[in-house]
Structure formats: C-alpha cells, structure tokens
Amino acid sequence: MLPDTHYVLPNPMPDHLLLNGKKFFLDEIQHYSFRESIPIDGYEAKTLEFCKNWLQGVQEYAVQTSGSTGTPKLLELSRDRMEASAKRTLRIFDLQPEDRVLVCMNTEYIAGMMMLVRGLVGRLHMTIVEPIGNPLASVDPDAEFDFIAMVPLQLQAILEQTPEKVAKLNHMKAILLGGAAISKTLEEAVQTLEVPVYQSYGMTETISHIAVRRLNGSERTDHYTAPPEVTLGQDERGCLTISAEVTGGETLITNDLVELLNNTSFRWLGRADNTINSGGVKVQLEKVEAALGEALADLGITRRYFAAALPDETLGERLIAVLEGSPLTDVEETNLKGKLTESLSKYEIPKQFGYLPRLPETATGKIDRRGGLTLL
Structure with missing residues (x-):
C-alpha cells in the first residue's frame, strides 16, 4: 500500500548541487552568474537554465514528449501542476529535506526534469549526471544516495557491470524505474535487492508517474496503485482515464488498455495502438x-x-x-x-x-x- 501522509515543505535548503562533478551554488544559478573557472557544456547549460527559471518563479515550462507512442509534440506545463506531482513523489517515497538523489535521466524530458523539480521543491541534495548506461560509473565511488529514478537498462547495467554497488543500492529508500518495459531478466534480478524497487506508470501529459507497482520484496505486485487523490476510470475501449491535480482536474483519456481493479488500482495490458489484426x-x-x-x-x-x-x-x-x-x-x-x-x-x-x-x-x-x- 502507498503511504498517505501529508508532506510539509521544510525550511532548510541545500545551497548547491553537483552537475557532472562541478559544484554550482543555487544563488549563482538563480542569477545565471557562474564563476569563469567553471566551463559548462550544452547539456549542463540546459539543465542550469531550467533550474534558474524554477528558482526565479517561472510559471510555464515547455516539455517535449518522447515520441515513443506517436509523433513528438511540445507541451506547456504549469508550475503548480509540476509542484503537485513533485510533492506526491516526495510523499510516496518518504523523501525528506537533505536526502540525496541522483538525477541520471535526460533533464530535457519529463522524467529527468521532474527529478530537478523534486530536488528543488523538496530541498534535496542533487547530484546530476548526463544520462549514460551505468550512471553510478560517473559519480564519486564513495557517493551514497537515498533515491534514484532511472530507466530499466540503467539498473541492469549497474547490476551487471558494477555488482559491488549493490550494497549502496540496498541502503537507499527506493529505486523508481520508468520509461520502458521491465525485462523478465531484470525483474528476476531485482528480487535479490533489499531496496524497494518500483515501476512507474505515467507520461508527459500526467507530469511523470501517477501510479507505481512494487517489483520486489513481500509487497511485490502485478498491478499499479495510484494515491487517493488520483481518480481512475475506463473509456468504452477499455483504456485508462485519469483525473488529478496534474491534469488540472480534467479527464485525460489514454491509449492504455487496462484491467481496472478498483478506483485506484489497475493491471496494464498494453496500448490500444499496439493491437494488430492478423x-x-x-x-x-x-x-x-x-x-x-x-x-x-x-x-x-x-x-x-x-x-x-x-x-x-x-x-x-x-x-x-x-x-x-x-x-x-x-x-x-x-x-x-x-x-x-x-x-x-x-x-x-x-x-x-x-x-x-x-x-x-x-x-x-x-x-x-x-x-x-x-x-x-
């Protein structure tokens, strides 16, 4: 079951973040005034630009969809909906001020972008790296984290290439996987981990995940569960419908075929546009x-x-x-x-x-x- 405790924003805030091993103070990010001794590349510039806009209170953000299920498009997301999504994640995974998170997915897309928002809203210590196959290979070997969100292939690479990192993974509060299907091999591999591993369900339109399912441990399940503030339903095709603060209270109709178990749980069957007639x-x-x-x-x-x-x-x-x-x-x-x-x-x-x-x-x-x- 997902915890339903109310998350209260704390007062303290880390004064810096690490980006590709470089320390950037939040006050210099806010004013986009960096020390000349720190050169930045294109990815770093775009990441810092987003953080600057957030710290300055910008209210609308343009986000590109991935194009994995259709033609890529540009969406305008509001700050209040992004904050609502971030606070829900902080609550579900019990992320507290000063917790350490690794941002290892592309920050130009919703999954990586929302990790930045969670860090800034939740006052978390952020270590940010450009997305690579094994994200732990590019950070300080002694670095420890409380939470990581990544694609399944990244976790698979960690387990296969750096099995010595398992002890560090097991000290974390949770690992969240999204963006792609979980292979049978990986699902079997995570059974050996003590850290809770979750698969997410969500999309750019829902501003990251609105439901998760536990992949390992005694609470392992084959269905997704959403928190009570998310209202789920089905249309005439059997596709999932979603209404929540992140959708502005409007009903979002997806192309995901589901078996709806109750108002907050469902089994994902596949996409309606991936049904062929042979x-x-x-x-x-x-x-x-x-x-x-x-x-x-x-x-x-x-x-x-x-x-x-x-x-x-x-x-x-x-x-x-x-x-x-x-x-x-x-x-x-x-x-x-x-x-x-x-x-x-x-x-x-x-x-x-x-x-x-x-x-x-x-x-x-x-x-x-x-x-x-x-x-x-």
Missing part, C-alpha cells in the same frame, strides 16, 4: 513481447527485442519479432518458437524473426519500434 485475429504486441522475454530468459539468451507488424497481402498484418544482435541459429529459432507455444496461441507466434545489430532508441532511451522497422 488474419482476422487481434493480437496485442505487449503480450507477445512479455512471452518473448520469458522464452529468451528460459533459453539463456540475452537480447533486446520488440514485436511489430508488417503489411501482408493475405493476413493484412504479419506479426514479426525483431531481436538485437546476430541472427539466431535455426536450432535456436526452433527452440524459441517452441517456448513461445507454451504461453501464446498459434496466432500470437511471430511469423518471422528479424535481426538488427542495434535496436534504435528514442531520445529518452526507449526502443523505437517504428524506427526499427524502417531498418529491416
């Missing part, structure tokens, strides 16, 4: 991808992947699976299809496997299905 049978791509992940893990094959559809004269749409790396052998493909039959119907088994040396990604690190199809 030979008259509807197939949900996310279901295929989940089965593909389990099958690959069972066979000891570590690959990134996605499911998609190509036009087909006979079927209308032909289901395919695209894997990263060199082609599997005929025997491996046969074994993979055999594994898939254990959890999928014959209509949900990919008719074809494609391979790319590296799967393309969006600016926020999500696998770009549409971009991948153009490369086949």
Whole structure:
C-alpha cells in the first residue's frame, strides 16, 4: 500500500548541487552568474537554465514528449501542476529535506526534469549526471544516495557491470524505474535487492508517474496503485482515464488498455495502438513481447527485442519479432518458437524473426519500434 501522509515543505535548503562533478551554488544559478573557472557544456547549460527559471518563479515550462507512442509534440506545463506531482513523489517515497538523489535521466524530458523539480521543491541534495548506461560509473565511488529514478537498462547495467554497488543500492529508500518495459531478466534480478524497487506508470501529459507497482520484496505486485487523490476510470475501449491535480482536474483519456481493479488500482495490458489484426485475429504486441522475454530468459539468451507488424497481402498484418544482435541459429529459432507455444496461441507466434545489430532508441532511451522497422 502507498503511504498517505501529508508532506510539509521544510525550511532548510541545500545551497548547491553537483552537475557532472562541478559544484554550482543555487544563488549563482538563480542569477545565471557562474564563476569563469567553471566551463559548462550544452547539456549542463540546459539543465542550469531550467533550474534558474524554477528558482526565479517561472510559471510555464515547455516539455517535449518522447515520441515513443506517436509523433513528438511540445507541451506547456504549469508550475503548480509540476509542484503537485513533485510533492506526491516526495510523499510516496518518504523523501525528506537533505536526502540525496541522483538525477541520471535526460533533464530535457519529463522524467529527468521532474527529478530537478523534486530536488528543488523538496530541498534535496542533487547530484546530476548526463544520462549514460551505468550512471553510478560517473559519480564519486564513495557517493551514497537515498533515491534514484532511472530507466530499466540503467539498473541492469549497474547490476551487471558494477555488482559491488549493490550494497549502496540496498541502503537507499527506493529505486523508481520508468520509461520502458521491465525485462523478465531484470525483474528476476531485482528480487535479490533489499531496496524497494518500483515501476512507474505515467507520461508527459500526467507530469511523470501517477501510479507505481512494487517489483520486489513481500509487497511485490502485478498491478499499479495510484494515491487517493488520483481518480481512475475506463473509456468504452477499455483504456485508462485519469483525473488529478496534474491534469488540472480534467479527464485525460489514454491509449492504455487496462484491467481496472478498483478506483485506484489497475493491471496494464498494453496500448490500444499496439493491437494488430492478423488474419482476422487481434493480437496485442505487449503480450507477445512479455512471452518473448520469458522464452529468451528460459533459453539463456540475452537480447533486446520488440514485436511489430508488417503489411501482408493475405493476413493484412504479419506479426514479426525483431531481436538485437546476430541472427539466431535455426536450432535456436526452433527452440524459441517452441517456448513461445507454451504461453501464446498459434496466432500470437511471430511469423518471422528479424535481426538488427542495434535496436534504435528514442531520445529518452526507449526502443523505437517504428524506427526499427524502417531498418529491416
């Protein structure tokens, strides 16, 4: 269950933040007057520009959507809604003044931007690094944190490349994962962690997450839970609707198919625009991808992947699976299809496997299905 305690903003505030190992004092950020001895690059300039605007009280912020589920667009978000989102996160994860957070996602997009807002609203100590595969590789080895939000691949890289960091992870209050699906391999790996690990549900339009699900420990669950101030519903398609302070009290209609369990909980089934029609049978791509992940893990094959559809004269749409790396052998493909039959119907088994040396990604690190199809 999510705690429902009221978060009260404290008085003290850290007087600086660390950005790529450089110390910047908040008063110099507010006036954008930096010491000449500290050169800054483009990413640092944009990050500091956002912080400056926030400290000066700017009321509207332009944010680019990632484009992972449609054409990228520019949204105008209000300061009061961003504050409401930040305070909810601070409350849910019990983040207190002086707590230490690592900002390791792109601050030009909502996930990284809201980490900055949480730090400034909650008076947190912020260490900010440019987004890389293993964010702990670019910080002081002795640095400790209370909270990190990152994409699944970043946590996977930490566990695989720097297992000695697990002890530091286990001292944290929580890890929040978002921006992409959680692989079967990673979900199994986080079971060994003591730190609570959560998967988020949200989007730019909801100003980051509005619900989370616990991935490990005794409170592990297969559904998302939203706090009481968020009102959930469904439209006639079975897609989730959301009303909260971050939506201005208006009802936001999503393209996410869900099983609504009650007013605050749901199971995510997939996106309505990822439902394909192959030979008259509807197939949900996310279901295929989940089965593909389990099958690959069972066979000891570590690959990134996605499911998609190509036009087909006979079927209308032909289901395919695209894997990263060199082609599997005929025997491996046969074994993979055999594994898939254990959890999928014959209509949900990919008719074809494609391979790319590296799967393309969006600016926020999500696998770009549409971009991948153009490369086949």
